[in-house]
Amino acid sequence: MTENYKILAKFIKDLSSETPNTETYLFVKDNIAKYQLGIDITSKALKNQMVEINTKLKFEDKEGNEKKSxxxxxYATIIKxxxxxxxKKELEKIILCDVQIEIYSDLEKSLLDLLHNSGYPGIKFEKKVDFEKLYNQRFN
Structure with missing residues (x-):
């Protein structure tokens, strides 16, 4: 536990891999390097100083191809x-930055496992997400 919060639980709330057909799979296999990672973080207050944080990672084709996966x-994280x-600003930093830094390696591994098990074994994320930087950019 840090002085500011404690993670009580973390789990995969929803997991989705959609590739409609073989043609699409073969197209995506050749073009998956163009896919981009998107992150969305939402939270909701629970009782007794607890907060549920939902971190959504989307890996998708932003180029508008017909064939896409x-x-x-x-990934849900419950903190006290x-x-x-x-x-409010302190709580925001905990939710958007501190907790994300702590859970990200598990989250990234889960998404990579999904991609590998979906037939795309060579995928790696080259750049690590810098939550501190993203958090600070919000205010500039």
Missing amino acids: YFEII VNDRIKE
Whole structure:
């Protein structure tokens, strides 16, 4: 536990891999390098200082090809926030930055396992997501 929060649970809430047919699979296999990773983070307050954080990773073709696959994972993390945290900005940083840094390797591994098990064994994410930088960019 950090001083500010404790992760009580983390789990895959939703997992999706969609490739409609063999033709699409073969096309995607040749073009998956063009796919992009998107991240969306939402949260909702629970009772007793607890927060549910849903981190959604989407790996998709943004180029509008007819033939495309779609991959998505929603990873839920339940945290208990320390009673001392009163500032909205502090809580935002915990949700959008600190927790994400802590769970990201599990989340990335789960998405890569999904991609590999969906028939795309060579996929790797070259760049690590810098949540600190993303968080700070929101305010500039």
